[in-house]
Amino acid sequence: xxxxxxxxxxxxxxxxxxxxxxxxxxxxxxxxxxxxxxxxxxxxxxxxxxxxxxxxxxxxxxxxxxxxxxxxxxxxxxxxxxxxxxxxxxxxxxxxxxxxxxxxxxxxxxxxxxxxxxxxxxxxxxxxxxxxxxxxxxxxxxxxxxxxxxxxxxxxxxxxxxxxxxxxxxxxxxxxxxxxxxxxxxxxxxxxxxxxxxxxxxxxxxxxxxxxxxxxxxxxxxxxxxxxxxxxxxxxxxxxxxxxxxxxxxxxxxxxxxxxxxxxxxxxxxxxxxxxxxxxxxxxxxxxxxxxxxxxxxxxxxxxxxxxxxxxxxxxxxxxxxxxxxxxxxxxxxxxxxxxxxxxxxxxxxxxxxxxxxxxxxxxxxxxxxxxxxxxxxxxxxxxxxxxxxxxxxxxxxxxxxxxxxxxxxxxxxx
Amino acid sequence: xxxxxxxxxxxxxxxxxxxxxxxxxxxxxxxxxxxxxxxxxxxxxxxxxxxxxxxxxxxxxxxxxxxxxxxxxxxxxxxxxxxxxxxxxxxxxxxxxxxxxxxxxxxxxxxxxxxxxxxxxxxxxxxxxxxxxxxxxxxxxxxxxxxxxxxxxxxxxxxxxxxxxxxxxxxxxxxxxxxxxxxxxxxx
Numbered sequence: 001x002x003x004x005x006x007x008x009x010x011x012x013x014x015x016x017x018x019x020x021x022x023x024x025x026x027x028x029x030x031x032x033x034x035x036x037x038x039x040x041x042x043x044x045x046x047x048x049x050x051x052x053x054x055x056x057x058x059x060x061x062x063x064x065x066x067x068x069x070x071x072x073x074x075x076x077x078x079x080x081x082x083x084x085x086x087x088x089x090x091x092x093x094x095x096x097x098x099x100x101x102x103x104x105x106x107x108x109x110x111x112x113x114x115x116x117x118x119x120x121x122x123x124x125x126x127x128x129x130x131x132x133x134x135x136x137x138x139x140x141x142x143x144x145x146x147x148x149x150x151x152x153x154x155x156x157x158x159x160x161x162x163x164x165x166x167x168x169x170x171x172x173x174x175x176x177x178x179x180x181x182x183x184x185x186x187x188x189x190x191x192x193x194x195x196x197x198x199x200x201x202x203x204x205x206x207x208x209x210x211x212x213x214x215x216x217x218x219x220x221x222x223x224x225x226x227x228x229x230x231x232x233x234x235x236x237x238x239x240x241x242x243x244x245x246x247x248x249x250x251x252x253x254x255x256x257x258x259x260x261x262x263x264x265x266x267x268x269x270x271x272x273x274x275x276x277x278x279x280x281x282x283x284x285x286x287x288x289x290x291x292x293x294x295x296x297x298x299x300x301x302x303x304x305x306x307x308x309x310x311x312x313x314x315x316x317x318x319x320x321x322x323x324x325x326x327x328x329x330x331x332x333x334x335x336x337x338x339x340x341x342x343x344x345x346x347x348x349x350x351x352x353x354x355x356x357x358x359x360x361x362x363x364x365x366x367x368x369x370x371x372x373x374x375x376x377x378x379x380x381x382x383x384x385x386x387x388x389x390x391x392x393x394x395x396x397x398x399x400x401x402x403x404x405x406x407x408x409x410x411x412x413x414x415x
Numbered sequence: 416x417x418x419x420x421x422x423x424x425x426x427x428x429x430x431x432x433x434x435x436x437x438x439x440x441x442x443x444x445x446x447x448x449x450x451x452x453x454x455x456x457x458x459x460x461x462x463x464x465x466x467x468x469x470x471x472x473x474x475x476x477x478x479x480x481x482x483x484x485x486x487x488x489x490x491x492x493x494x495x496x497x498x499x500x501x502x503x504x505x506x507x508x509x510x511x512x513x514x515x516x517x518x519x520x521x522x523x524x525x526x527x528x529x530x531x532x533x534x535x536x537x538x539x540x541x542x543x544x545x546x547x548x549x550x551x552x553x554x555x556x557x558x559x560x561x562x563x564x565x566x567x568x569x570x571x572x573x574x575x576x577x578x579x580x581x582x583x584x585x586x587x588x589x590x591x592x593x594x595x596x597x598x599x600x601x602x603x
Binding site: 156159160162163164166167177178179180181182183184186188192278279280281283284285299301302303304305307359360361 | 467540547565568569
């Protein structure tokens with residue numbers, strides 16, 4: 001038993017390590033030879049982009065944490081000191097603050113890609129559920145990070161969000177006191193949020209590893225939504241996908257850099273440059289843009305508990321998505337009716353986001369209510385029913401057949 | 416250790432008729448003790464997140480009401496929260512008293528919310544999601560019922576601090592206080 005495993009690597013050092021801990025074999029298997037469907041498009045790069053964003057956030061966050069003080073009397077000034085006095089502090093902070101937005105952009109595109117191409121369907125349910133959990137942990141991390149600068153939006157955002165839990169009968173108020181560590185959002189709250197904001201990214205990293213492991217069990221989905229049947233349907237991950245993803249990452253980082261260097265505060269809120277004041281609520285409390293659709297759902301329901309349940313429910317129902325969608329066909333390419341509703345959902349999410357940024361009055365409230373209704377109607381009624389009623393278009397026999405036939409036809413046209 | 420080398424299924428007592436045996440019981444009992452142990456170990460961690468002794472040891476504060484003229488309101492900080500003290504005029508008291516309790520979301524008579532009718536003292540935190548409602552200054556919007564208006568999600572409170580319109584589920588909280596003299600109160 002106690003014998004080194006056989007290893008195929010030529011380098012003796014690599015070989016020696018690999019025969020004792022086969023990490024190189026694993027990497028070679030998962031990131032070199034790993035078969036990717038040959039027809040994946042650039043939307044498939046957003047998983048890698050999100051992964052890069054997590055690394056950037058952990059790296060900048062670590063160095064910001066070395067300069068930050070998590071005490072209510074010091075926090076705001078320590079962030080201003082980072083901006084003015086710390087070498088490249090402005091860069092680290094702007095990369096971190098805008099990085100959160102870019103991380104959410106990447107993840108939202110990644111999620112909508114999964115929705116469009118049915119990447120949540122069997123056998124990828126656990127992969128999808130892990131993704132939803134990653135999304136939830138990300139939201140918690142982002143929320144707590146936004147509290148740390150201890151500006152007006154930090155303070156009142158923390159107050160509003162922690163108060164959500166007070167909606168639950170009996171257990172609500174003790175939970176809120178437990179979250180606060182006092183009678184209001186105060187120093188104990190800031191301290192624990194900093195501790196958790198430091199911890200959760202590493203939890204995310206672990207979840208991302210699980211997410212990737214689950215992905216590599218059944219392989220990536222593809223725009224046709226049919227399984228790869230053999231080597232003719234796939235290309236090796238390296239160099240084909242590493243280069244393609246690499247190019248997409250560079251393009252994405254250009255957009256990211258544009259925000260960091262030319263409009264670093266565009267996605268933030270000016271009120272957060274006012275130090276927190278527990279006695280004055282800003283006129284409009286608005287969360288960061290990536291929470292706006294959920295904020296709109298919260299405000300659309302004219303009942304506190306109902307609003308909170310609808311908001312949490314809107315995310316929780318994503319966990320049940322693999323079973324809500326009754327259609328066996330994965331890709332929207334072959335679902336002519338559902339495809340249209342997919343785009344209505346995408347527009348609905350944008351409308352809800354816009355309504356979430358507006359005051360909850362008059363026509364905006366009505367729009368938010370219609371948007372909220374459609375969101376739940378889409379997932380709870382349309383998806384189960386459409387899967388039964390819709391007649392999907394015929395699926396191609398294989399990826400290579402569909403891809404090569406197109407190429408053949410094109411070369412014929414040219415000739 | 417030799418006892419543990421029995422083939423599966425023959426360990427401990429022979430299986431009884433209903434399919435459960437001593438080993439199953441031991442598994443369950445061990446598991447139950449483990450759960451109790453884990454919960455006991457978790458308790459100090461969770462409890463440490465609750466308010467600490469110095470946070471709880473909040474002194475009561477004394478507020479002098481003499482400088483607050485009729486129609487004026489002041490905000491004092493108590494336990495890190497704003498407390499609204501409003502010197503109501505006769506019209507406001509009248510409005511608060513004449514409301515039909517049946518149409519209130521959280522029905523409480525005005526008399527039950529004040530110790531002296533001219534002094535309304537409530538915690539200035541919206542019971543919806545914890546914003547500080549507007550209405551302390553005469554120039555503030557006071558909502559449809561001339562009490563307070565919460566700009567965050569549009570809750571309207573009346574001149575007794577009762578919720579009348581909007582998403583908040585309950586009236587503004589009346590804190591524990593007592594009049595120590597005609598013009599002085601002690602909060603807490």
